[in-house]
Amino acid sequence: MxxxxxxxxxxxxxxxxxxxxxxxxxxxxxxxxxxxxxxxxxxxxxxxxxxxxxxxxxxxxxxxxxxxxxxxxxxxxxxxxxxxxxxxxxxxxxxxxxxxxxxxxxxxxxxxxxxxxxxxxxxxxxxxxxMQPLNVREVGHANVDDLWHRGGFPESLQAADDEASFEWRFDFIHTYLERDIPALGPRIPSETLRRFWTMLAHNQGQTFNAAVLAKSLGLSGVTVGRYLDLMVDLLLVRRLVSWHGNLGRRLVKAPKTYLRDSGVCHALLGIESLDALLGHPVVGGSWEGFVIENILSGLPAHASCGYYRTVGGAEIDLVLATRGRETWAVEIKRSTAPKVSRGFHSACEDLQPARKLVVYPGRESFPLGRDIEAIPLKRICEELAP
The missing domain is CATH 3.40.50.300 (P-loop containing nucleotide triphosphate hydrolases)
Structure with a gap:
């Protein structure tokens, strides 16, 4: 255990x-x-x-x-x-x-x-x-890929093989749709909610556009917003708000959404193996959501977070105000040879963060120039743990 x-x-x-x-x-x-x-x-x-x-x-x-x-x-x-x-x-x-x-x-x-x-x-x-699903501090660096692929629910992560893990997550989704959500009161057709949940998985890490989702589902924007509220309430979806400040910039203000457990995201998309995940279009958004959940799982209650994006293209995946209220800018890359974009540099000029970090899937920290540091996921999680 x-x-x-x-x-x-x-x-x-x-x-x-x-x-x-x-x-x-x-x-x-x-x-x-x-x-x-x-x-x-x-x-x-x-x-x-x-x-x-x-x-x-x-x-x-x-x-x-x-x-x-x-x-x-x-x-x-x-x-x-x-x-x-x-x-x-x-x-x-x-x-x-x-x-x-x-x-x-x-x-x-x-x-x-x-x-x-x-x-x-x-x-x-x-x-x-x-209480959140298992995180990288709890399972160790050696199991990061399994944790990302299968998610952090203990029975899924510790299943005998990928097939058993996938079947457990499929049953988990079915139980929520057919039993748990109806028991809480909302009268939502299970197939409609499954489609909505799956659309969020396809759009992992994208800004939430109620109008587009509503059109696809044949619902009103208000109803789609209510569905999102329900999934956030059930701790199945994270709504990451835009980071606001008196910067004199035109900011993108719509929240970004992430399925909080990467394994559930993959099950909804029919991704049964790590190899299939690495070749899937959602791989970047999935890794981003996985990293964000692991980082936020260790933040103290008083910390604040959000993403930063201007209309002009300046962007930071995750902005944190941590101990002492200092600001950290965190970019998330799946590559073992990470590079940052011009938009990240521009956003850092706006925010002037105390630390500029790029989280990547390697095991060693190293400088990237211009005071930017590449850092493994486990290390940043350990630094932020209360």
């Missing part, structure tokens, strides 16, 4: 907050992580998808009283949103008795609604952690 960075984050948050909300897509490893914590500390675990476990919380005050002194783990908490109100009362009573940390670990697959519900009801009582 691969040790997960999120475990340390959750344990750290439980040491300072009465409740911790752990979000992440299905099958990312939230339950496995929670059960590890439960085994270690004798916690009580309930899966709220099971009617028998939900029945135990009919009288939540009595249940919490019976388990006083234990961490209570509630999995798939979004299934029973009415629990937040009584949980607040339990937490407040325990606070008055002098207990202030480590009461509840709440797991959920959808982020925005869960954060809104918990934030409104448990304000001042809850901390948050997002």
């Amino acid at each position: 691969i040790p997960r960075e999120s475990k340390m984050r959750v344990e750290r948050l439980l040491a300072r907050a009465p409740a911790v909300v752990l979000t992440g897509p299905r099958q990312v490893g939230k339950t496995t992580l929670a059960l590890e914590i439960a085994d270690k500390g004798g916690a009580a675990y309930l899966d709220l998808e099971r009617p028998s476990d939900r029945a135990r919380l009919v009288d939540i005050d009595a249940y919490c009283e019976r388990n006083s002194g234990r961490l209570v783990i509630l999995d798939e908490i979004q299934r029973v949103p009415d629990l937040f109100e009584p949980l607040r009362g339990v937490i407040d009573r325990r606070r008055r008795d002098g207990r202030r940390t480590g009461d509840f670990l709440l797991l959920g697959s959808a982020s925005i609604d869960l954060l809104r519900q918990s934030g409104e009801t448990l304000a001042g009582r809850v901390a948050y952690c997002e």
Whole structure:
């Protein structure tokens, strides 16, 4: 079993907050992580998808009283949103008795609604952690190509062969379309949503054009925008915003979209092997999205990010404001002999970043001239880790 960075984050948050909300897509490893914590500390675990476990919380005050002194783990908490109100009362009573940390670990697959519900009801009582698919720091540099091709969901990455990995991802997509999304409430035809999801995969790393997608799907631009909101909420798609500043430049302001897991992107496109990926038109956008997800997985919560593009062609794939608020400009290249474009130099003249980096698939860092450094993915991820 691969040790997960999120475990340390959750344990750290439980040491300072009465409740911790752990979000992440299905099958990312939230339950496995929670059960590890439960085994270690004798916690009580309930899966709220099971009617028998939900029945135990009919009288939540009595249940919490019976388990006083234990961490209570509630999995798939979004299934029973009415629990937040009584949980607040339990937490407040325990606070008055002098207990202030480590009461509840709440797991959920959808982020925005869960954060809104918990934030409104448990304000001042809850901390948050997002669990993401496996990253390059967790699996090591030797497995970068497998991680890129198969994606970071543990069962996909650790499958016996490429065929088994592809079948797992195909089933993952089918389950989301046929079961998980309908269970959350949206009445969207599964075939329409699959087409939309696949279009986003084809356009990996491109600016989001609702009008073009709407025309292809026979829908309105508003509806397509709502579909994107849903996929972002489910932590399946990243919406990377334009980096704004008082630069006096005409900027491209539409967000860029990336499927957050590269393996899911490849499954939607029918890419079954690394060789097929390397010859596919999406290879550049796929690598770019993969690198961005790995970098952002290690950023502290206070960091900000975006892409920079002017109407005149100046462009940076990823702009980061990191520790100390210094700005980093990051260009992403799949080549082992990377070169930067004139547009990158022009964008750096606009932003004056503290560091100018080109992330590439090699293992050694080296200078490219004009204060630009080529850097391996694992190294930049290690530098940015909190």
